[in-house]
Amino acid sequence: MSEILEKVQTIIADRLSVNPADVTPEKSFSDDLGADSLDTAEMVLDFENAFGIKMPQEEMENIATVGDAINAIEKLLAEK
Amino acid sequence: MEFQRIVITGMGAITPVGNNVADFWNGLLNGVSGAAPITHFDPEKFLTRFACEVKNFVVEDYIPKKTLARMDLCAQFAMVSTMEALEDSGLDLEKVNKERIGVIFGSGIGGFTSMMDSAISFIDNNRTPRFSPYLLIKVLGDVISGHISLKYGFSGPNYITSSACASAANAIGDAMHLLQLGKADIIVTGGTEASINETAIGGFNAMYALSTRNEDYTHASRPFDSERDGFVMGEGAATLILETLDHAKARGAKIYGELCGVGMTADTFHITAPAPDGKSASASMRLAMQDAGVQPEEVDYINMHGTSTQQGDLAECIAIQNTFGDHAEKLLLNSTKSMTGHLLGAGPAIESVAILKSIQDNIVHPTINLNHLDERIPQNWNFCANGPVRRTINTVLSNSFGFGGHNVTLLYKRYTE
Numbered sequence: 091m092s093e094i095l096e097k098v099q100t101i102i103a104d105r106l107s108v109n110p111a112d113v114t115p116e117k118s119f120s121d122d123l124g125a126d127s128l129d130t131a132e133m134v135l136d137f138e139n140a141f142g143i144k145m146p147q148e149e150m151e152n153i154a155t156v157g158d159a160i161n162a163i164e165k166l167l168a169e170k
Numbered sequence: 171m172e173f174q175r176i177v178i179t180g181m182g183a184i185t186p187v188g189n190n191v192a193d194f195w196n197g198l199l200n201g202v203s204g205a206a207p208i209t210h211f212d213p214e215k216f217l218t219r220f221a222c223e224v225k226n227f228v229v230e231d232y233i234p235k236k237t238l239a240r241m242d243l244c245a246q247f248a249m250v251s252t253m254e255a256l257e258d259s260g261l262d263l264e265k266v267n268k269e270r271i272g273v274i275f276g277s278g279i280g281g282f283t284s285m286m287d288s289a290i291s292f293i294d295n296n297r298t299p300r301f302s303p304y305l306l307i308k309v310l311g312d313v314i315s316g317h318i319s320l321k322y323g324f325s326g327p328n329y330i331t332s333s334a335c336a337s338a339a340n341a342i343g344d345a346m347h348l349l350q351l352g353k354a355d356i357i358v359t360g361g362t363e364a365s366i367n368e369t370a371i372g373g374f375n376a377m378y379a380l381s382t383r384n385e386d387y388t389h390a391s392r393p394f395d396s397e398r399d400g401f402v403m404g405e406g407a408a409t410l411i412l413e414t415l416d417h418a419k420a421r422g423a424k425i426y427g428e429l430c431g432v433g434m435t436a437d438t439f440h441i442t443a444p445a446p447d448g449k450s451a452s453a454s455m456r457l458a459m460q461d462a463g464v465q466p467e468e469v470d471y472i473n474m475h476g477t478s479t480q481q482g483d484l485a486e487c488i489a490i491q492n493t494f495g496d497h498a499e500k501l502l503l504n505s506t507k508s509m510t511g512h513l514l515g516a517g518p519a520i521e522s523v524a525i526l527k528s529i530q531d532n533i534v535h536p537t538i539n540l541n542h543l544d545e546r547i548p549q550n551w552n553f554c555a556n557g558p559v560r561r562t563i564n565t566v567l568s569n570s571f572g573f574g575g576h577n578v579t580l581l582y583k584r585y586t587e
Contacts, residue, residue: 107236128240131303138300 094141094167098160101136105129115157123156137163143170173350176430177585179423180259180411182251182360183523186222186404186510190254194520195527197509198535199558203388204510205402210283210366217375220387221366222404222511237317242281242308243364245317247407247516252318252358255409260423261356263322272326272354273315274345276337276361278515278572280311280330283367314362326354334572335475337361337515338408339580342522343432345412355417361519362407371403377442379479391512392539393476393505394483394553401477404511408519410526425585426526431464433457437575444482444571448489454577455493455567462581466494468565469501471534473521475569476505477512486569487547502561504554508538518570522580525566529584534559 095115103110106123119125125133130153134145137159143166153159183190186204187197197204204222213219224247229238232250241249256263288305292298307313315328327348331340338361345357374380381400383390391402418425433454439445459466475486490498506521507513513520528534540555552559568580 105236105239107234124236128303128307129236132239135300135302 094160094163097140098137098156098163101133101140102156105133105136113156115155115160117156118154119156120154141167143167174352175415175428176346176349176412177415177418177428178410178426178526179413179418180255180261181409181426181523181526182254182258183406183408183520184224184227184247184251185406185408185513185520186224189224189227191258191523191527194523198506198524199533201536201538201557202509203391203538204404205387205390207387208366208371211368213371216368216371217382218371218380219384220390220402221371222402223366224406240304240307241317242284244277244281244362244407245308245314247364247405248275248314248360248362248409249317249321251360251362251407251409255358255360255411256322259411261411261421267355268323269325270355271324272345272348272357273318273324273328274331274341274357274359275314276331276333276339276341276515276519277311277314278332278334278337278363279365279370280314281309282365282370284308286367286369318358324358327357332515333576333578334574335477335512335514335517336570336572336576336578337518339518339568339570339578340434342410342412342429342518342580343434343578346429346432349412349414356411356413358409359412360407360409361513361516363514363516364405365514366403366405374403381478389539391478391508393474393478393508393537394487394544394547395540396542396544398478398480398483400479401507402511404507404513406510406513406520407516408523410519410522427529428583428585429580430583431458431460431462431581433461433579435577437577439575441575442573444485446481446485446488448485448492450575451486451489451569451571451577452493454579455489455569458567458579458581462583464565464581467497469494469497469567470561470563470565471502471528472567472569473525474503474505475571476537477507478505482571484544484546486571491548499548499550499552502534502552502554502559504534504537506535508540518568518578518580521568521570522582525568525582528563529566529582532560532562534561534563
């Protein structure tokens with residue numbers, strides 16, 4: 091878990107130019123971290139590349155917070 | 171109908187010979203060539219392995235990283251030159267009515283490099299569609315103007331013009347017309363290009379349009395010289411703040427000069443080659459002078475299109491001969507491209523900056539590398555081949571011609587009450 095969180099934090103912080111320490115599971119991408127729909131879609135690509143997963147469209151649509159992204163990644167990694 | 175007078179109140183530039191207006195102008199006066207080996211990609215297999223790239227450009231100093239990810243280099247150049255121009259204009263961004271400010275840029279190919287890179291990675295990845303959501307906003311040329319309006323909140327007219335190497339001239343001309351008609355008080359205009367990539371170099375090489383003087387690249391761009399062998403690719407941007415005279419006066423703005431006329435014609439001859447008789451190019455110059463109510467004898471200086479191709483340089487000289495007759499030998503003539511290379515759609519914008527600096531300083535920059543004037547060109551014409559020329563400069567034409575047969579001439583004058 092902590093390894094996934096760390097990787098996710100780095101990706102998000104880099105993409106959105108925010109402090110990695112501010113990227114915590116309860117943070118909303120749009121309300122707290124300043125991401126728009128394009129950024130979110132771009133980060134999904136980053137997650138897919140970093141974790142070697144493929145995120146289905148319906149999974150993407152449910153991602154609102156950092157925690158949602160981590161859960162989705164864990165689920166897809168478990169299914170691998 | 172009495173139109174408003176239009177003046178230039180701010181300038182910015184990022185070019186192969188200087189990353190701001192002062193350095194650019196110094197470079198031009200000192201005859202500095204911007205040519206160097208290509209660094210944007212490995213050019214080893216290409217016929218042409220040099221170009222005029224922008225140097226030491228640290229874009230992170232100007233644009234936040236998050237925004238950068240959505241911008242092709244051409245939009246980055248435009249943003250940085252616009253930041254300089256707005257600061258130079260002294261415009262109070264807190265007070266000015268932003269609904270009356272438009273943004274009209276010119277670009278020949280827009281985000282061409284982003285498009286190419288994306289296509290390469292698509293093919294490299296077994297044609298699996300994994301495109302970035304940022305891709306199309308980097309490729310589309312219109313976002314050049316869009317990004318600037320977003321950053322500053324300028325909500326007036328907003329678009330780009332595209333007419334190959336005349337693109338920025340069309341943008342500047344459109345800006346003038348809209349301001350004359352009262353559609354805005356200020357238009358941020360200019361041109362940008364960032365197409366030094368494999369496709370552009372390879373494509374222009376296939377047309378035999380580029381110089382291949384790889385061993386002697388600083389002497390490769392040599393407009394009007396008998397040994398010229400094609401143009402040298404350049405990149406960069408320049409921004410002009412165009413403003414109605416009334417608005418500029420009301421805020422006590424400094425005025426670089428007045429844009430008084432625009433001529434626009436099409437060659438109707440060939441998709442790339444200029445008409446050898448220069449008829450439409452000549453008409454473009456006449457229309458600009460008509461527009462401004464200027465007689466040919468009043469023109470002091472022409473900043474020529476002068477790309478260093480055999481056909482293009484000659485056709486432009488014939489057009490000047492036919493337009494100016496005996497007055498041609500009294501004109502100062504030069505080619506900025508001898509130093510900057512050919513910035514395609516951005517060329518007319520950086521050349522407008524050079525013209526306005528000439529009007530301000532009463533000095534005209536040289537045409538470098540002109541050792542043996544092509545024998546088909548009148549030998550008594552003054553191309554400023556021996557260095558900068560000091561002379562009072564009041565009235566100037568800027569010629570720009572694009573593949574497709576587009577001819578645009580801008581006419582600038584010293585501002586007087």
